[in-house]
Amino acid sequence: xxxxxxxxxxxxxxxxxxxxxxxxxxxxxxxxxxxxxxxxxxxxxxxxxxxxxxxxxxxxxxxxxxxxxxxxxxxxxxxxxxxxxxxxxxxxxxxxxxxxxxxxxxxxxxxxxxxxxxxxxxxxxxxxxxxxxxxxxxxxxxxxxxxxxxxxxxxxxxxxxxxxxxxxxxxxxxxxxxxxxxxxxxxxxxxxxxxxxxxxxxxxxxxxxxxxxxxxxxxxxxxxxxxxxxxxxxxxxxxxxxxxxxxxxxxxxxxxxxxxxxxxxxxxxxxxxxxxxxxxxxxxxxxxxxxxxxxxxxxxxxxxxxxx
Amino acid sequence: xxxxxxxxxxxxxxxxxxxxxxxxxxxxxxxxxxxxxxxxxxxxxxxxxxxxxxxxxxxxxxxxxxxxxxxxxxxxxxxxxxxxxxxxxxxxxxxxxxxxxxxxxxxxxxxxxxxxxxxxxxxxxxxxxxxxxxxxxxxxxxxxxxxxxxxxxxxxxxxxxxxxxxxxxxxxxxxxxxxxxxxxxxxxxxxxxxxxxxxxxxxxxxxxxxxxxxxxxxxxxxxxxxxxxxxxxxxxxxxxxxxxxxxxxxxxxxxxxxxxxxxxxxxxxxxxxxxxxxxxxxxxxxxxxxxxxxxxxxxxxxxxxxxxxxxxxxxxxxxxxxxxxxxxxxxxxxxxxxxxxxxxxxxxxxxxxxxxxxxxxxxxxxxxxxxxxxxxxxxxxxxxxxxxxxxxxxxxxxxxxxxxxxxxxxxxxxxxxxxxxxxxxxxxxxxxxxxxxxxxxxxxxxxxxxxxxxxxxxxxxxxxxxxxxxxxxxxxxxxxxxxxxxxxxxxxxxxxxxxxxxxxxxxxxxxxx
Numbered sequence: 031x032x033x034x035x036x037x038x039x040x041x042x043x044x045x046x047x048x049x050x051x052x053x054x055x056x057x058x059x060x061x062x063x064x065x066x067x068x069x070x071x072x073x074x075x076x077x078x079x080x081x082x083x084x085x086x087x088x089x090x091x092x093x094x095x096x097x098x099x100x101x102x103x104x105x106x107x108x109x110x111x112x113x114x115x116x117x118x119x120x121x122x123x124x125x126x127x128x129x130x131x132x133x134x135x136x137x138x139x140x141x142x143x144x145x146x147x148x149x150x151x152x153x154x155x156x157x158x159x160x161x162x163x164x165x166x167x168x169x170x171x172x173x174x175x176x177x178x179x180x181x182x183x184x185x186x187x188x189x190x191x192x193x194x195x196x197x198x199x200x201x202x203x204x205x206x207x208x209x210x211x212x213x214x215x216x217x218x219x220x221x222x223x224x225x226x227x228x229x230x231x232x233x234x235x236x237x238x239x240x241x242x243x244x245x246x247x248x249x250x251x252x253x254x255x256x257x258x259x260x261x262x263x264x265x266x267x268x269x270x271x272x273x274x275x276x277x278x279x280x281x282x283x284x285x286x287x288x289x290x291x292x293x294x295x296x297x298x299x300x301x302x303x304x305x306x307x308x309x310x311x312x313x314x315x316x317x318x319x320x321x322x323x324x325x326x327x328x329x330x331x332x333x334x335x336x337x338x
Numbered sequence: 339x340x341x342x343x344x345x346x347x348x349x350x351x352x353x354x355x356x357x358x359x360x361x362x363x364x365x366x367x368x369x370x371x372x373x374x375x376x377x378x379x380x381x382x383x384x385x386x387x388x389x390x391x392x393x394x395x396x397x398x399x400x401x402x403x404x405x406x407x408x409x410x411x412x413x414x415x416x417x418x419x420x421x422x423x424x425x426x427x428x429x430x431x432x433x434x435x436x437x438x439x440x441x442x443x444x445x446x447x448x449x450x451x452x453x454x455x456x457x458x459x460x461x462x463x464x465x466x467x468x469x470x471x472x473x474x475x476x477x478x479x480x481x482x483x484x485x486x487x488x489x490x491x492x493x494x495x496x497x498x499x500x501x502x503x504x505x506x507x508x509x510x511x512x513x514x515x516x517x518x519x520x521x522x523x524x525x526x527x528x529x530x531x532x533x534x535x536x537x538x539x540x541x542x543x544x545x546x547x548x549x550x551x552x553x554x555x556x557x558x559x560x561x562x563x564x565x566x567x568x569x570x571x572x573x574x575x576x577x578x579x580x581x582x583x584x585x586x587x588x589x590x591x592x593x594x595x596x597x598x599x600x601x602x603x604x605x606x607x608x609x610x611x612x613x614x615x616x617x618x619x620x621x622x623x624x625x626x627x628x629x630x631x632x633x634x635x636x637x638x639x640x641x642x643x644x645x646x647x648x649x650x651x652x653x654x655x656x657x658x659x660x661x662x663x664x665x666x667x668x669x670x671x672x673x674x675x676x677x678x679x680x681x682x683x684x685x686x687x688x689x690x691x692x693x694x695x696x697x698x699x700x701x702x703x704x705x706x707x708x709x710x711x712x713x714x715x716x717x718x719x720x721x722x723x724x725x726x727x728x729x730x731x732x733x734x735x736x737x738x739x740x741x742x743x744x745x746x747x748x749x750x751x752x753x754x755x756x757x758x759x760x761x762x763x764x765x766x767x768x769x770x771x772x773x774x775x776x777x778x779x780x781x782x783x784x785x786x787x788x789x790x791x792x793x794x795x796x797x798x799x800x801x802x803x804x805x806x807x808x809x810x811x812x813x814x815x816x817x818x819x820x821x822x823x824x825x826x827x828x829x830x831x832x833x834x835x836x837x838x839x840x841x842x843x844x845x846x847x848x849x850x851x
Contacts, residue, residue, distance in 0.1 A: 196458060196459050198457050209438070209439050211433075214437075215437035217420055217425075
């Protein structure tokens, strides 16, 4: 058994590798949700957007044979679904949380309906970058097989962190999300900024979905996402609306998801399903840890409904 | 573009509004109002709440569009349809509620309003420009401080700096001093007057504080019910002229003569109270006080010094981290039973949010204290709606609440009437302790007089009254003893007879520890 060579190190390497492999959808969805929430709105429907992105990306890749075109289509599908959310929320007296839940159900339902023909055919996968060529160990090699989307996500996190501070768009987005009064007095169109923030967030979540179907696990079926989109929303709160911290938090969640398979690889198969629940436990634990009956959430955009 | 030299060289525009009329449905908010502001003048706009002051400046700033009348800048008719248009014309508004973005720095807030902000901001060049701008200003602020760490006075200064930075040479200040200490208010208004006298800016000051108008303004326009009820040079008018213009011929109830100070038994003792705010930072720190029957104890202080957290703690909305509250000699844990037994009554700030259920009717809100007691509750289970309604009708007439009826949702009432409703509920039976916070905030003079009279009445009947207010005049008028709260502590105490405005103001501005 190969895992035996490295012993417990094998578990650590497998968890790290798993973290990198599993974290990408978390990263894209949480970056998208950060953008949306920075504009002062919560889009809980990103789970539906993620699944829709996975389906449309896979379908496009099956039909055209171009996985990267699939990624683009997935992003556009996500942007379109989020546009629905954004437009409905622009109406007076509409609650963004309720609309988000409706979008979640609508998005997954629509994806299952349209995605039936794509369950059997197999689509070309997104290519790997082999960053583990220097190592003789197959575990290390497999852990460092990294997808380009992961690197794009990492760069995007750094870029968003920079852009929120150093660009006009970043400042306007934060203003609208933090104080409607200030934004109004400055003459910014709050509705338009929020629509753009939500649509951009949806695009990223859609891209995150295409990673699920086109790279890892790399198939399309109805059980593809196990709540990653919803967990990513919780992750944004834990990351305090900071793109770079979203990256770290995504790695932690990815690592937790990879725990079960990693232990299995060294022969620990007992409680496999219990370890599989690790990300859900982690979500609960982090939310309890980061909330307090006496303190308001630090760093929360002032206009987001969860912080009001 | 170098803002500071521009501020020095270009004179403010002459602003003339003629025959401005604005209707909202059936209500005429402004009726043929004309006003003329020469460059470099300091013009006060005086009037009660609802007189049309804000509507008039909103018509000028492009927030509203006047139905009739015109706006002339330097004699030319000008269409101002948005805040952006106003900014381009050099008109800037400093709002009563701060319009700064709380999570951002001073520097970020300053550049946010720029009309042609570049897509990517070159912070190094910007900061150089900002520093040069600051150096030329009569007051300075550190560019890197976060807004959430600024005091109210500093925020007000930043609002003004922002307008000057954006090139506004005609500033509208909307009740700028409502959250400032008297010293801060004097400082800021003094600086604005100096800039105006130097011909660098013109100022419209919206206010209902006669003292400020007398001390700083050259000219005054008084509005009443949407019409100009008086206009002229401040030097030519007496204070009573201006009051007459503001309130018209109406007379209103004077404060009840107070019976001799009771100072009987102690009802409320607070010892070493510490309370955290929403961020977990200590808001009330080691606060102790005693409240006896038949006295009004006034707590003065600039808002945000722990008053809200203190009242919330007394009200049972927030828990203390240390210290004790003793009511009639017994530790008080804020249960409904104890509140009823000790007859503790409360009129918190923003009563619609803090003491009412918005969607419920006036009658239901009036019954919130005792709907679970006979006669309203039958057998402790069933509500006797007829009894509830009958009592509501009685209270509505006695406290002169203006409502469509006892069944109207309370959120449809005006601010003064919500205030009256809560006061009616709290004072409908015998009270031992009455806690009131900013009871007259935003009310017209008649409502103010009536509510103050009820508070003094309660005191004369032997109630121990704790009055927490940001309005120093109110504290001075009503209190038997005056305490000053700053940074969560009581920093000063004086009996009413020895109270000195300047001294109290100094203590309001002082920093704890």
